[in-house]
Amino acid sequence: MNILVIGAGYVGLTMAVCFSELGHSVICIDKQKNKINTLLKGKLTTFEKNLDKLLIKNLKSKRLKFDISMKNVANADVVMISVGTPFDDSLNRYDQNAIYCVAKNITKFINKYTIIVIKSTVEVGTCDRVEQIIKEANPKADFDVVSIPEFLREGSAVYDFFNPDRIIMGTESQHAKDVIKKLYKPLKKKKFVFTSRCSSELIKCASNSFLATKIHFINEMADFCEKVGGNVYDVAHGMGLDKRIGVEFLKTGPGYGGGCLPKDTKALASLGKRVGANFNLIEAVICGNENRIKSFATKTLSFVENIKNAKIAFLGLAFKSGTDDCRFSPAIDIVLHLINKGTKVCVYDPAATKNARSVLKTKVSYAKNEYEAAKDADIMVFATEWKQFRSLDWAKLSKIVNSKIIFDMRNIVDRQEALKYGFECYKTGC
Ligand SMILES: NC(=O)c1ccc[n+]([C@@H]2O[C@H](COP(=O)([O-])OP(=O)(O)OC[C@H]3O[C@@H](n4cnc5c(N)ncnc54)[C@H](O)[C@@H]3O)[C@@H](O)[C@H]2O)c1
Structure with missing residues (x-):
């Protein structure tokens, strides 16, 4: 499958590397050019056990690419959003501007059925809001927004990716469920939990x-x-x-x-x-x-x-x-x-x-x-x-x-x- 990961931080980078290791074709983009340049050289931008070897291996195999352009949305079956959602003390809630900004930016590139996965940790109701943003900007877009929260632990992120306790999938769409199950198919051990997006x-x-x-x-x-x-x-x-x-x-x-x-x-x-x-x-x-x-x-x-x-x-x-x-x-x-x-x-x-x-x-x-x-x-x-x-x-x-x-x-x-x-x-x- 063609996967686009948006946000090459602790979560996004691990996911991009590990999904390419599973055999998928992955492009990981980030707004920080320096970060992308470093990753293109096969150097890690975060300290994470066992990630370096997999990064180099999958870059060499060309299953993993890094870029800065949102245009890559056009070829993706699944777009995974893993941008930061820091806490905003003045608003007393997550600052989700990065999520909404990405939602707006990807809209014009959606040209076939695409699944948008929210991996970032977000306030309840965010998937609904992302769906609304995309629909308003591109009423013809064929897509589903799915919530798959990330549970990896820094320090054992690679192990956690390949050995998840559970994969929570928040969606009512059967089509989205089928595609996501295919995405995780190469994982040996997995337990899906299907819920609503809010849950x-x-x-x-x-x-x-x-x-x-x-x-x-x-x-x-x-x-x-x-x-x-x-x-x-x-x-x-x-x-x-x-x-x-x-x-x-x-x-x-x-x-x-x-x-x-x-x-x-x-x-x-x-x-x-x-x-x-x-x-x-x-x-x-x-x-x-x-x-x-x-x-x-x-x-x-x-x-x-x-x-x-x-x-x-x-x-x-x-x-x-x-x-x-x-x-x-x-x-x-x-x-x-x-x-x-x-x-x-x-x-x-x-x-x-x-x-x-x-x-x-x-x-x-x-x-x-x-x-x-x-x-x-x-x-x-x-x-x-x-x-x-x-x-x-x-x-x-x-x-x-x-x-x-x-x-x-x-x-x-x-x-x-x-x-x-x-x-x-x-x-x-x-
Ligand atoms: N770090 C963890 O252990 C962990 C675990 C589970 C869930 N999460 C959640 O995952 C999300 C990401 O966390 P993280 O620790 O990877 O954050 P991070 O700050 O390490 O990475 C976020 C990345 O997103 C990029 N980004 C921001 N806006 C962008 C945009 N518009 N376009 C492209 N790239 C953009 C940033 O440049 C940065 O590289 C957060 O919501 C966090 O709560 C983190």
């Missing part, structure tokens, strides 16, 4: 809000464990083995972040308010998560309050491991709090430094590795759960730090090993 749009927001709630629950449980005793890791493990609960999203930390959970919770809560169906639970989660980020900054400072001109080695900037994404990263927010208090901070992240630099600019110093960051540091803070942070050379670190204090926000440091070399290791919820 499909809501499933995405509801899922992310539920996941945020799960994270916040275990974070509050971690605080509780610190007060009453007990180890949140053991509590989460014991809880998660219950199939009704599940082990995922029960890891404590400095709060949830990224390009999805913060905005999707806010969008659901604010829409709830607007329609008179308050999501009190989600509102509490949003507020609790914001407070948690601030309290982790305060806690960090409390460990070094008696040290004059303390230097902080801050390890991990991405909102989670496996990605270079710093959007709404708790780590970045915490660093900003620390800088505002006049603290000297040296940061290191294996993948996200470039993105972090655009926010932190020259307010921090940047290290090339953990050891350079730790040199003369008074505290080592672990804010992202990168695997490589689990196996540091504590003997080496003990010789280069100024004070042997660790604040392990993600519970990834081997405390016994660090203790052997005289470090005090503060963990979260244990």
